[in-house]
Amino acid sequence: MSEDNLYNPNNIRSWAEEDRPREKLLLKGKAALSNAELIAILIGSGTVKLSAVDVAKGIMNTVHNNISELARQGIKDLMKNKGIGEAKAITIIAALELGRRRTDHIPDQRRIINTxxxxxxxxxxxxxxxxxxxxxxxxxxxxxxxxxxxxxxxxxxxxxxxxxxxxxxxxxxxxxxxxxxxxxxxxxxxxxxxxxxxxxxxxxxxxxxxxxxxxxxxxxxxxxxxxxxxxxxx
The missing domain is CATH 3.40.140.10 (Cytidine Deaminase, domain 2)
Incomplete structure (x- = not known):
């Protein structure tokens, strides 16, 4: 890898350790990360001109930084964003679906409906x-x-x-x-x-x-x- 590429400000590995999403999660915990930083971890890499965080910020901008609105996006919708191909779009959708299932999980026991x-x-x-x-x-x-x-x-x-x-x-x-x-x-x-x-x-x-x-x-x-x-x- 060339020195120019290593210290490219768009390259996450050139950032201060506490500013890299993965390292930030390890150092400060998951709650310290923004929505864009969490998505950046999912997509893994950006483009030649954009870091993964920049790509993730672009995605969040298209949905007004609303996770619920993001959850409504389909694969083709996500692929309209720069740096997002089919594989990364599928990864984002799968992660959001897991989050939804976890939030809405109801224990396997009979629920009483009275309201x-x-x-x-x-x-x-x-x-x-x-x-x-x-x-x-x-x-x-x-x-x-x-x-x-x-x-x-x-x-x-x-x-x-x-x-x-x-x-x-x-x-x-x-x-x-x-x-x-x-x-x-x-x-x-x-x-x-x-x-x-x-x-x-x-x-x-x-x-x-x-x-x-x-x-x-x-x-x-x-x-x-x-x-x-x-x-x-x-």
Whole structure:
């Protein structure tokens, strides 16, 4: 390696030891690193003109330094950044997904659902950071414990179509005593559409006939939720 390259200010190895992301983590701990420095460790190297930290800062600038917004990025989105190829984009996405799973991990034991907040917490592991709409049901036993959560419909950015037959097929097969409807709004809008309300009423009527009550419908967003029961929509 030439002397010029060794002392190039864009070369992380030429920085003071406490300013290099890996060494900084060892010396000061993980909490001392910025988001860009943590991403720099993931990508490992930069370009001829940019250090790994510079590349990482560029990535964070495109999402306004918002990790949640970064988690919504796809491989092609990340590859629009200078210094990011497919392999590095995959590494970033994999790391963010591991972080999400760790944050949203719920122990393998029956969770009791007794509030709308509990439903929201239960569904974060399934719907957080989703860029498209999905319709799920949470199946409960007689003790209001979660038996299983299942996606019954996956749609696009602006909507998804739910088939009532699929909803009750899953519920009956799993011998559920009650179900909760959940679908997400990637836009973040916490408002029930006329279609949402009509579908909920239809499913509620079907549940009454089958002695399988629909106890709530939750609209999920990354920043909050709307409960049909809390809002007295049905």
């Amino acid at each position: 709308s907040q509990a439903v929201y917490d239960e569904m974060r592991q399934h719907l957080q950071d989703k860029a498209h709409e999905e319709f799920w049901i949470v199946m409960l036993n007689r003790a209001n414990e979660v038996m299983k959560s299942v996606a019954v419909s996956i749609g696009g950015i602006s909507g998804t179509v739910c088939d009532p037959k699929m909803v009750f097929k899953h519920a009956l097969e799993n011998m559920a005593s009650a179900i909760i409807l959940v679908h997400n709004h990637p836009s973040g809008q916490l408002k029930a559409s006329e279609q949402d309300i009509n579908l909920t009423k239809q499913l509620k009527k079907c549940g009454m006939i089958l002695d399988l009550p629909v106890v709530d419908h939750i609209i999920f967003t990354d920043k909050g939720f709307l409960s049909f029961v809390d809002e007295e929509i049905f």
